[in-house]
Amino acid sequence: xxxxxxxxxxxxxxxxxxxxxxxxxxxxxxxxxxxxxxxxxxxxxxxxxxxxxxxxxxxxxxxxxxxxxxxxxxxxxxxxxxxxxxxxxxxxxxxxxxxxxxxxxxxxxxxxxxxxxxxxx
Amino acid sequence: xxxxxxxxxxxxxxxxxxxxxxxxxxxxxxxxxxxxxxxxxxxxxxxxxxxxxxxxxxxxxxxxxxxxxxxxxxxxxxxxxxxxxxxxxxxxxxxxxxxxxxxxxxxxxxxxxxxxxxxxxxxxxxxxxxxxxxxxxxxxxxxxxxxxxxxxxxxxxxxxxxxxxxxxxxxxxxxxxxxxxxxxxxxxxxxxxxxxxxxxxxxxxxxxxxxxxxxxxxxxxxxxxxxxxxxxxxxxxxxxxxxxxxxxxxxxxxxxxxxxxxxxxxxxxxxxxxxxxxxxxxxxxxxxxxxxxxxxxxxxxxxxxxxxxxxxxxxxxxxxxxxxxxxxxxxxxxxxxxxxxxxxxxxxxxxxxxxxxxxxxxxxxxxxxxxxxxxxxxxxxxxxxx
Numbered sequence: 001x002x003x004x005x006x007x008x009x010x011x012x013x014x015x016x017x018x019x020x021x022x023x024x025x026x027x028x029x030x031x032x033x034x035x036x037x038x039x040x041x042x043x044x045x046x047x048x049x050x051x052x053x054x055x056x057x058x059x060x061x062x063x064x065x066x067x068x069x070x071x072x073x074x075x076x077x078x079x080x081x082x083x084x085x086x087x088x089x090x091x092x093x094x095x096x097x098x099x100x101x102x103x104x105x106x107x108x109x110x111x112x113x114x115x116x117x118x119x120x121x
Numbered sequence: 122x123x124x125x126x127x128x129x130x131x132x133x134x135x136x137x138x139x140x141x142x143x144x145x146x147x148x149x150x151x152x153x154x155x156x157x158x159x160x161x162x163x164x165x166x167x168x169x170x171x172x173x174x175x176x177x178x179x180x181x182x183x184x185x186x187x188x189x190x191x192x193x194x195x196x197x198x199x200x201x202x203x204x205x206x207x208x209x210x211x212x213x214x215x216x217x218x219x220x221x222x223x224x225x226x227x228x229x230x231x232x233x234x235x236x237x238x239x240x241x242x243x244x245x246x247x248x249x250x251x252x253x254x255x256x257x258x259x260x261x262x263x264x265x266x267x268x269x270x271x272x273x274x275x276x277x278x279x280x281x282x283x284x285x286x287x288x289x290x291x292x293x294x295x296x297x298x299x300x301x302x303x304x305x306x307x308x309x310x311x312x313x314x315x316x317x318x319x320x321x322x323x324x325x326x327x328x329x330x331x332x333x334x335x336x337x338x339x340x341x342x343x344x345x346x347x348x349x350x351x352x353x354x355x356x357x358x359x360x361x362x363x364x365x366x367x368x369x370x371x372x373x374x375x376x377x378x379x380x381x382x383x384x385x386x387x388x389x390x391x392x393x394x395x396x397x398x399x400x401x402x403x404x405x406x407x408x409x410x411x412x413x414x415x416x417x418x419x420x421x422x423x424x425x426x427x428x429x430x431x432x433x434x435x436x437x438x439x440x441x442x443x444x445x446x447x448x449x450x451x452x453x454x455x456x457x458x459x460x461x462x463x464x465x466x467x468x469x470x471x472x473x474x475x476x477x478x479x480x481x482x483x484x485x486x487x488x489x490x491x492x493x494x495x496x497x498x499x500x501x502x503x504x505x506x507x
Contacts, residue, residue: 032153032156032157033156033157033160036157036161048180050180050181050183050184050185050188051153051154051155051157051158051161051181051184052142052154052184052185052187052188052189052192053184053187053188054157055150055153055154055157056188056191056192058150059146059149059150082152082156083153083156084153
C-alpha cells in the first residue's frame with residue numbers, strides 16, 4: 001500500500017494542484033515545465049503553479065505511487081537531458097477518474113438547482 | 122540593468138532562496154526547480170519585459186514562503202526529530218534551537234526581573250511570551266496532528282501565565298457575555314457565586330473538557346497505565362479530602378463568629394456562599410495542574426522523566442515561593458531568587474538540551490528518570506498534605 005499523506009486521503013476531494021497535475025499526465029508523459037504549462041492551459045491561466053508547489057506535489061504523488069519517474073525520453077532531439085519525465089500510474093489514473101466522477105456529480109447537482117444557468121454576479 | 126540582467130539576477134536570487142528548503146528535498150529537486158524557474162523567467166520576460174519578471178517574483182515569493190514551511194514540516198528528518206520520538210537518536214540541532222528559544226526568553230526575563238529596574242520589561246516580555254510562544258506550537262500541532270515535544274516549554278509558560286493572571290482577566294468586554302459579567306453575583310446550583318469566582322469556573326470548565334477529551338482518547342487507545350490510574354485516583358481523593366477539610370473549617374469558623382457577634386447565624390446565605398467558593402478555588406488550581414501532569418505523563422512514556430522537569434520548571438518556584446509574596450521581604454528575596462534563578466537556568470536551558478540530545482527508548486525509563494517522573498506527584502502531594 002503506497003504511503004498516503006494528508007493531501008491524498010482516499011475518498012477525500014483532491015486539491016486543485018494534485019488533480020490538475022494528474023490530468024496533465026493523463027494523455028502523455030511530461031516533464032515539470034510541460035506539466036506546469038498544461039495546468040495553466042487546463043485552467044485558462046487561473047492556476048499557475050510555482051516550482052515549489054509543483055515539485056512538492058510531485059514528491060507526494062511519487063510517494064503515494066500515483067505517478068512514477070521514467071527514464072525514457074519522448075523526443076530525443078528536442079529533449080534537455082537534465083529534465084525528468086513523469087508518468088501516471090494505474091492507481092493515479094483511478095484516483096483522477098474518481099475525482100472526475102465526484103466533480104461531475106457536483107456539477108449535475110448544481111445544474112439541478114439551476115446554479116449553472118444564471119450570471120456569476 | 123540590461124535585458125538579460127533581469128533574468129541573470131533572478132536566477133542568482135532564486136538559487137539562494139532554494140537553500141531555504143530541507144537538504145534532502147534540495148538534493149532531489151533543486152536543479153529541476155531552478156530550471157523551471159529559469160524557463161518561467163524567460164517566458165515572462167519575452168511576454169512583458171521587466172514587469173513580467175516582477176509579477177513572476179511576486180508569485181514565486183509566495184510560492185517559496187508557503188512551500189518551504191510545508192517541506193520542513195513534512196521532512197522525514199524533521200518529523201522524526203522534532204515531532205515524534207526516535208529510539209536511541211538525539212534531536213537534530215535545529216530542533217534543539219526550537220527548544221531553547223522560549224527557554225532563553227524565559228531565562229533572560231528572569232535576570233531582568235532580579236535587577237529591580239526591569240519589572241515592567243519583565244512582565245511585558247515574560248507574559249507576552251507566555252501567550253505568543255504557544256502559537257507556533259499550535260500551528261505545528263494543527264498541521265501535523267502531533268503535539269511537538271518542544272511545545273512543552275511554551276505550554277508550561279502559558280500555564281503559569283494563565284494561572285497568575287487568569288483571575289484578573291476582565292471578561293466584561295466580551296461581546297455576548299459582557300453584560301453578564303457586569304453583575305456582581307450570579308446564582309448557580311442554588312448558591313450565589315461572585316463574578317470574580319465565576320472566572321475560575323470558566324477556567325475549570327475548559328480544563329475539565331480538555332482533560333476529559335485527552336483521557337478518553339488515550340484510555341480508548343490503552344495508553345494510560347494502571348499506575349497512572351492509581352495516581353489519578355489518589356490525586357482525586359486528596360483533592361476531595363482537602364475540599365472537605367476546608368469546608369468543615371469554614372463552617373466551624375463561621376459558627377464561632379456567629380456565636381461571638383450574634384448577627385451571622387449558621388446556615389445563612391453568607392455561609393452557603395462562602396462554602397460554595399471552596400471547591401471552585403481548589404478545582405481552579407488542581408485541574409489545570411492535573412491536565413499538565415497528564416500531558417507530561419504521555420510524553421514521559423516516549424522521552425523519559427525529564428519531560429516533567431521542563432513543564433514543572435515554570436510551576437514549582439511559583440508553587441513553592443510565589444504565593445508568599447516575598448517581594449516585601451528584602452532579605453529572603455535575594456536568597457530565594459538566587460536559588461530560583463539557578464533552578465530555572467537548569468530547567469530552561471540545561472534540562473531541555475540534555476533531554477532532547479540524549480538517546481531515548483520509548484516505553485522504557487531508566488531508574489533516575491523513573492524517580493523524576495514521580496516529581497510532580499511528590500511535590501504536589503507534599504503541598505496538599507502540608
